[in-house]
Every structure is written in C-alpha cells, then in structure tokens.
Amino acid sequence: QGFGPVQQLHQQIDRLFDDAFRGFGLPSVRSALFEPGGGWGTTAFRPSLNVSSDNASYQISLEAPGMTEADLSIEVKDxxxxxxxxxxxEKESKDRHFYRVERSYGHFQRTLALPDDAVADEIKATMKDGVLNLLIPRREASDAEVKKITINH
Structure with a gap:
C-alpha cells in the first residue's frame, strides 16, 4: 500500500529542505519522529500514539483496541x-437499530520519520492489552563522526 502521491511529494520536499538546512547548521525541518504529510490522506479512524525517549531508545505506543497482531503491519523504508x-x-444483527455510534472502524496508516540516531534494523514490537509498543534503539553519539580537514598552502 504505501504513501499516496501528495504524501510522497510532501516527504520529498521535507527531505530537500532538511538537506539544505542541515548544511548551514540549522535545525532540521523534518524533526525527530515527525509525521510526514501532517495527516494527508488519513481516514476518520486514526489511533492515538505517544512518542517518548530516553538515552537508550525511542518508545512509541499506539492504541489498537480490538485489533490483533494479524491486523497490523509495521515497515521501515527510507x-x-x-x-x-x-x-x-463487528457484525451486528440486521434487526438491531443504533441510536448512537461512536466507535471507529476501518483502515489507518501512521507514518513517522525516524531520527538520525535511530537503529531501524533493531526495532522491537510487542502487543499487550490493545496497545502496540515499539522500542527503537538509539545509536551512541561518537566523536568518530567528525572529520578534521587540514588546510594546505
């Protein structure tokens, strides 16, 4: 399934600005765990999620009541x-008449840009009590990333 054309365009523009600003030492336009598209192409059913972090990892929890692992798909690309x-x-009796319907159903998609220090290959997912939990390890900052350039005469 993947992104729609508007989401793809928005993602490409964000990456262009991000690359341009990073070169000038300015903060990233595409901040850590930012949702590309800002909700473009979403449906009425949009489970809530929380994003937190500590020194070792990022944590994402998404409310998924009434869903099982088989109802969910998690992917990382770019x-x-x-x-x-x-x-x-839920299949209800045809003889039943509702006076109020507040429960949401349908397809949803949530997209988040991973921060530069996220280790995408080591993401762990668990499901408990209707909550999907993702643990995304963080790379340790290293001085090895900085390369000193000498100036020749």
Whole structure:
C-alpha cells in the first residue's frame, strides 16, 4: 500500500529542505519522529500514539483496541516508519437499530520519520492489552563522526 502521491511529494520536499538546512547548521525541518504529510490522506479512524525517549531508545505506543497482531503491519523504508492496520466492524444483527455510534472502524496508516540516531534494523514490537509498543534503539553519539580537514598552502 504505501504513501499516496501528495504524501510522497510532501516527504520529498521535507527531505530537500532538511538537506539544505542541515548544511548551514540549522535545525532540521523534518524533526525527530515527525509525521510526514501532517495527516494527508488519513481516514476518520486514526489511533492515538505517544512518542517518548530516553538515552537508550525511542518508545512509541499506539492504541489498537480490538485489533490483533494479524491486523497490523509495521515497515521501515527510507527512514520512514509506517504503521498500518485494519479494524473490522463487528457484525451486528440486521434487526438491531443504533441510536448512537461512536466507535471507529476501518483502515489507518501512521507514518513517522525516524531520527538520525535511530537503529531501524533493531526495532522491537510487542502487543499487550490493545496497545502496540515499539522500542527503537538509539545509536551512541561518537566523536568518530567528525572529520578534521587540514588546510594546505
């Protein structure tokens, strides 16, 4: 499934600005765990999520009540984490008449740009009590990333 054309364009523009500003030492336009597209192409069903971090990892928890592991898909491509899912509507009796419907059903997709220090190959996912939890390890900052350039006469 993947991104729609508007989301792809938005993602490409963000990356261009991010690359340009990074070269001038300015903060990234595409901040850590920013949601590309700002909700473009989303449906009415949009599970809430929390993003937190500590020195060792980033943690993401997404509310997924009524869903199982089989209803969810998690992928990483080009430093973009995509969580997709499908919450099926329960089959009700045809003789039943509803006076109020507040529960949401359908397909959803949440996308988050991973920070530069995220280790995408080591993401762990668990599901418990209707909450999907992702643990994304962080790379240690290293002085080896800085290369000194000498000036020749």
């Amino acid at each position: 430093d973009i984490l995509t969580i997709q899912g499908q919450k099926q509507e």
